[in-house]
Amino acid sequence: MLNNILKRSGIFCMVLTVSTSLVFFMLHSLPGENAEVMAKYIFLGNVELNPSNEEVQLVKEKFDLDRSLLSQYYSWATNAFHGDLGRSYKTNAPVREEILIRLPATITLALIAVLMSLLIGMPLGILAAVKQNSTTDYLCSATAVLGISMPNFWLALLLIMVFSLALKLTPTIGYGGPSHLILPVVTLGTATTAVVMRLTRSSTLEVMRQDYIRTARGKGLDHRDIMITHSLKNALIPIITMVGLEFGHLLGGAVIIETIFAWPGIGRLLIDSISARDIPVIQGTVLFITLMYMLLNFTIDILYPIFDPRIGGS
Template sequence: MLKYILKRMFFVFFVVIGVTLVTFSTMHFAPGDPAEVIAVARYGEDLTQEQIDWVRVTEGFDSPVYIQYLKWLEHVLHLDLGRSVVTSHDILEEITTRLPATIKLAAASLLISLCISIPVGIISAVRKNTVIDHLCMAGALLGVSIPNFWLGLLLIWLCALTLHILPSYGYGGIEHLVLPSVTLGTSMAAITTRLTRSSMLDVLSQEYIVTARAKGLDEKTIIFKHALKNAMLPIITFAGLQLGFLLGGSVIVETIFAWPGIGKLLVDSIYARDFAMVQGCVLFIAVIFALTNLAVDIMYAFLDPRIRYEKS
């Protein structure tokens, strides 16, 4: 087990290094002179060549690209993501300030997703090819087909503008959390429902389930004690991937509901052409996603003893 964990951590390290290369390259692949872009973001459109040259020297753009990358990577390894070119705020501090809002939204959305998808998926699998099964799958198909931005706007129109029962935007109490978390949770629940149904059907066709039924065990015991435990493995894996996505910040939903999370910060930075903040946000999201995948892989080994990661 230890060998597998170290191997996975080794791969995660190289994934993160690859992300730093891509993230750093975004500024240089963007149209225009990076020094001029930063100067405009700081001082406005009315610039002199001396100001642009001064920014180029102070920001290190006069050095070769690989030297710039190595210096930036050195700072990143020391958890120094630099400062915003627009506000001059510390990037890592700004991200960590927005992180609690993103964690709150991610946890609520994942909870809603699992509370909907697991019971519906189990019922659909147990009632295979019945009217209930067809209705559940039709609902799941509808949920997959509806884009987040459209569902979010629909909920705002219904709950905030028409019924006046929930706020349409902002960060505060639980009433502010309902609409964005339902928007994210229901869309994810549609996918997880189909996965739960498929996993349950696969497990219910196994020989040990047939044997349990032949022994006369009641259906509830078979489903919840024997089948569900094994059917949960792919669901847990997918839920871990969903959590990584949510912790990275759901850009569209956070923007629609003005939720002050990492996704909203990323969008605002793109509009402000704050390349340093965009780099920091993208790198942070990639690291969170990679670490979440690592945690899911490790948890999988403990949940399923049939998986052997080391050679005997």
């Protein structure tokens, strides 16, 4: 177990280093100097205007930007390790705060979308498996294909057109009360629900073919007991993997959806900072998203043995 944790921490650090350094070097290899961007914000407060050479030089000296990229990355990484992600060029607020302010919006959205996909996708998947090859099954599968195939930005616009503009049932965009959640959640949840449904169906069918289900029938258990105690726990194993990854994806910020619905979350922050060339914020956000992914994977790995005693344990 200890060995496992050590190995995992090693991989953890490696992935973090690789992903952040990649982003760092990519950002600095873009045309236009970093110092110039900073000077624009510091002296002019406007990205459209060009700073003078003196101003750029001043910034370079102040922030020590003449050093090699490697040494700049090193000092960024050391600071990040201590929890200091630098300050936003644009707002001058600490990057950490910028992220933390937006976190609740993203978490709410991701959590509700995942819950929705589980609450709707799993029962429908089980239903489709139990009634395999029936009309119900075909209907569920067809809906699922539709759900997976629709691009979510298109679905978002469609939902806005129908429910906000035509029927006036929901607010179009923005962040506020529960009614603002409906459209983004439905948009994000649809594909995930469809994937969960299909996976539940196929893994339930797979489990129902196993010998131990016949054993359970041979004991005189009824269909309900077999589904709940014998089938579900086995069928859940692949679903957990999938939902974990999907949740990580949503926590990293649903970039497109947050932009369409003007949802003040992590994805929106990333997009805004990229267009403003706000390098510290981009760096910090990418670091944060990577961390989220890895933490979720880690959690799932810890959860596995609970559902499948053959993994881990003794």
